[in-house]
Structures are given as structure tokens and as C-alpha cells.
Amino acid sequence: MHKRIIRKYYKFIFKKKDVAARLDNYLIDKLPKRYTRNIIQKIIILGNVYINKKQIKNKKHLLKSKDRIEIFTLYLNKKEAILKCERLNLSILYEDEYLLIINKQFNLVVHPGTRNQEGTLLNGIKYLLENKAETRIQLKKPYIANRIDKETSGLIMVATDEKIVQNLSKQFSLNWIKKKYIAVVNGIIKEEQINKISKIVISRKKGKSRKKVCFSTFKVIERLRDLTVLKCIISSGRTHQIRVHLKELGYTIFNEKKYSIDKIYYEKIASYKKKIISRIIQDSKFLALHAKSLELIHPIFLKYLQFTSIIPFEIYMLIKIMF
Structure with a gap:
């Protein structure tokens, strides 16, 4: 993986009709999809976000109507490894364009890592989503919504969008799941x-x-x-x-x-x-x-x-x- 310098400038004006009032959530909605939650939070912490000409480093900062937001990004970022597609024998209990429920077999790694770039659950899910005849969804990566250890078997939730993961995370916090x-x-x-x-x-x-x-x-x-x-x-x-x-x-x-x-x-x-x-x-x-x-x-x-x-x-x- 190589490092690359990102140089970008963005400007927004917060309006009452905007749903997300918290700074990091608002930027997730507004910035291009390549800016993940983790990257956005780093941009804020590094002091690259200004609201009404004032530097803001608090990711939880609440925006007010007509706030002028400026983002200056200039930092070293590791280029993300491309998630490979692999055909795996997955047991799918439920599937639509937003959510999958999979019965994971034991001894299967969920996320790719330094030692496991291939043969993981995410590799198999990406192959499944990108080769569906009906939709052919193109993704950088699917999102795992709940933890299961490598040695453990059973039901695992997979989302096709970060906003779906946020919704499921909220359900976890409210004890609805x-x-x-x-x-x-x-x-x-x-x-x-x-x-x-x-x-x-x-x-x-x-x-x-x-x-x-x-x-x-x-x-x-x-x-x-x-x-x-x-x-x-x-x-x-x-x-x-x-x-x-x-x-x-x-x-x-x-x-x-x-x-x-x-x-x-x-x-x-x-x-x-x-x-x-x-x-x-x-x-x-x-x-x-x-x-x-x-x-x-x-x-x-x-x-x-x-x-x-x-x-x-x-x-x-x-x-x-x-x-």
C-alpha cells in the first residue's frame, strides 16, 4: 500500500432542512463517498475544518442554521487495499439491495487482514453482490454490522451502505436487536x-x-x-x-x-x-x-x-x- 497526498477544498452552508446537525454526520452526507467516517473524523481532529472562519476540532460540534463550513484537506493517507472478489459457499438466509443475513460457518475469518487478504467472509460477500444478475451492485466493500469470532458460527448482518450500518448500530444501542x-x-x-x-x-x-x-x-x-x-x-x-x-x-x-x-x-x-x-x-x-x-x-x-x-x-x- 502506498501513501498519497490529498489536496481538496469544500464549502457548505448548513440549512434547517439538513437532517444531520452533528458535524461529522453532516460531512458524511455532503462529502464524496471516498471520505469514510474515519477519514472525516481525522480531518476534523487535525484542524482542517472551519465554521464561520473559526477552527473546529470537535467532531460532535452541533451546527446551526446558516453556519458556513469550510474543509481544507492536506494530509498523508494510506491508499486502501482493494477487496478481492472470491466465490465462496455462503449460506444466505435473507437478501435484498440493502441487507444480507448470512449463517457463517465456523473457522471462517470475517475481515481481511495482514495475514488474511483472501478467503474471508467479506471477499465472498463482495463476489456475491457484484455478480448478481438482477442488480450487479458495485462496492468498495460490504459493511459487517455485528461481530462474530473466526471460531464461532451463526447469523451475521451485512449492509451494502454505511447509513444502513449506522441505523443497525442505533438499534443495538436501543436494544431493539x-x-x-x-x-x-x-x-x-x-x-x-x-x-x-x-x-x-x-x-x-x-x-x-x-x-x-x-x-x-x-x-x-x-x-x-x-x-x-x-x-x-x-x-x-x-x-x-x-x-x-x-x-x-x-x-x-x-x-x-x-x-x-x-x-x-x-x-x-x-x-x-x-x-x-x-x-x-x-x-x-x-x-x-x-x-x-x-x-x-x-x-x-x-x-x-x-x-x-x-x-x-x-x-x-x-x-x-x-x-
Whole structure:
């Protein structure tokens, strides 16, 4: 990736009919699409935005009627890597020109990175959108609206526009989007339901960690031999929230590697079952956590949507063997 210098000048006058009054949101609406939210916020912080001849560095600055906004951009910017199209076998539960709901398989990376430029979920989604016979949507990249770890399977929302992502993010903050997971946990949980609330690290900068309060509910579905099947309901979607909360409660998800050394007690089951479980672990490298159901309001059509997905074969076999 190469660096390039961007030199541009833009001028706007804020009017009462303009919907977005916050500075960064207003500029997202007005500036060309190549200016992402991240770039716009950097332009503001660097002092390249003037309102009524006064320099403004606050991205949350509220605009007033007839405010004169001037943007001077002169900075080094890394040229974005082009997202490659790849044909992948994706399980699509819902699809329109604004939104896709996909049942992601485990062991599939969502976003391309330094080590994974190809073979990710986004590569497959871009191929799907750009090769549709009906629409042939041309995109720089699709937008992932909710987090799912590489090892986790289940429902994931994909938007074709940044404004759709903003709408879904707002629904998350208002707790309108409901997500439910199925987890197979090591050990027997005696309580029928456990509510967990704690602060989880959401970012680390310059040696300092930033935390937010998260709430999770765990309900027992079935108790197996040395394992418990749980329904997990989360009101937020912080990184590894379910995994972290279960660890704090003294439990770990089957085949968990990051937060514990996986431990399964095989004394009570037949030897052939032990071999099948060992084979599942070695071959699939999955985590026994699945995003099973999802409820939301469509950002454009404003209709209630509800989706349910089938658990992966590996989790089904694990439950059947340990029943």
C-alpha cells in the first residue's frame, strides 16, 4: 500500500432542512463517498475544518442554521487495499439491495487482514453482490454490522451502505436487536438461569484499557454428561462477551483455546465416543458457540425480521454423543 497526498477544498452552508446537525454526520452526507467516517473524523481532529472562519476540532460540534463550513484537506493517507472478489459457499438466509443475513460457518475469518487478504467472509460477500444478475451492485466493500469470532458460527448482518450500518448500530444501542446464542459448556451448571453483569475491555490505547458495562443471561437448555447446553442472551455485543462472562463465572465453552485449557472428562462414556469427540476437535477446530437467532427492524422497509439458523453438524454430534 502506498501513501498519497490529498489536496481538496469544500464549502457548505448548513440549512434547517439538513437532517444531520452533528458535524461529522453532516460531512458524511455532503462529502464524496471516498471520505469514510474515519477519514472525516481525522480531518476534523487535525484542524482542517472551519465554521464561520473559526477552527473546529470537535467532531460532535452541533451546527446551526446558516453556519458556513469550510474543509481544507492536506494530509498523508494510506491508499486502501482493494477487496478481492472470491466465490465462496455462503449460506444466505435473507437478501435484498440493502441487507444480507448470512449463517457463517465456523473457522471462517470475517475481515481481511495482514495475514488474511483472501478467503474471508467479506471477499465472498463482495463476489456475491457484484455478480448478481438482477442488480450487479458495485462496492468498495460490504459493511459487517455485528461481530462474530473466526471460531464461532451463526447469523451475521451485512449492509451494502454505511447509513444502513449506522441505523443497525442505533438499534443495538436501543436494544431493539435481539441476539441469542447456543453454547456447549464444560461442566454441569446447577442453576437454571444466571445473569452476569461486568465491565469488559473494548479497546487498548497507549497502555490504557477502556471498558464498558455488559450484561449477559445464561439459561440451561440441557445437562449432558459433564457438559451443559446453554441459551445465551446478550444485550450488547462486546468482543468475546459470552466467552469472557462464562470464564468469570468459572465455566468455559467446549474446545475453548483462548480463555482456558480445554478439559473434558471421559470416564463416564464409551471408548468409541471418546474417539469421535477427539476426531471432531482435531478435524474441525471449532468453538461450541453458535449465533442461533436474530431479531431486528429492517432499516429501510421498517418491518420486523426474525431469523433462526441450524446448529453446525459438529455441535449436534457433540450433544448427541454426550447425551
